Amino acid sequence: MADILTQLSKGQLLIVNSRRRNGLILYKRFHAEFAGPGAAVGSFFDLDCERVLPIGDLALVCPKSPEERQKAYLIRRQWIRLTQQLTDNPLPTQRAQMILNQFENYFGAEIVAQVPDDAFALLVGVLPQTIELIRRNSQTS
Numbered sequence: 412m413a414d415i416l417t418q419l420s421k422g423q424l425l426i427v428n429s430r431r432r433n434g435l436i437l438y439k440r441f442h443a444e445f446a447g448p449g450a451a452v453g454s455f456f457d458l459d460c461e462r463v464l465p466i467g468d469l470a471l472v473c474p475k476s477p478e479e480r481q482k483a484y485l486i487r488r489q490w491i492r493l494t495q496q497l498t499d500n501p502l503p504t505q506r507a508q509m510i511l512n513q514f515e516n517y518f519g520a521e522i523v524a525q526v527p528d529d530a531f532a533l534l535v536g537v538l539p540q541t542i543e544l545i546r547r548n549s550q551t552s
C-alpha cells in the first residue's frame with residue numbers, strides 16, 4: 412500500500428486494470444472515493460490521498476497513450492457519479508445498504524466482508540456504526 416500511496420503523492424497517473432474485478436478506495440481527509448476498473452488514479456486528482464485500500468486482485472497499469480489517459484479520466488468520473496447517486500439518498504441507512512449491495516453485486520460477499528466499515532462509511536457519508544448495523548441486520552435476515 413505504501414508504494415501506491417507514494418506513487419499517488421508524486422502525482423503519477425495510473426489506471427486500475429480494466430481486465431480484472433478490482434479497484435481502489437482512496438481515503439481523502441473527509442471522504443473516500445472508489446476507483447474501479449478502467450479508472451484513472453493519481454495525477455492531480457489524488458495528491459490529497461491519505462490512505463488506499465485495494466479491493467479484489469488490484470493491478471495498476473500505466474497509460475500508453477493520450478487517448479487511454481482520457482478514457483481513464485472519463486471512467487473515473489463515471490465511478491464518482493455512481494457513488495454520488497447513492498449519496499443523493501437522504502436516509503443514511505439506505506445509503507449504507509445501497510453501497511453494500513453495489514459492492515456485493517460486483518465483488519461478491521467474501522471480498523466485501525473484508526472491507527472495513529469506515530471505508531464504506533466514507534464513500535457514502537454515513538457513520539461506520541451505520542454500516543455495521545446494516546451488515547449485522549443482513550446477516551440475521
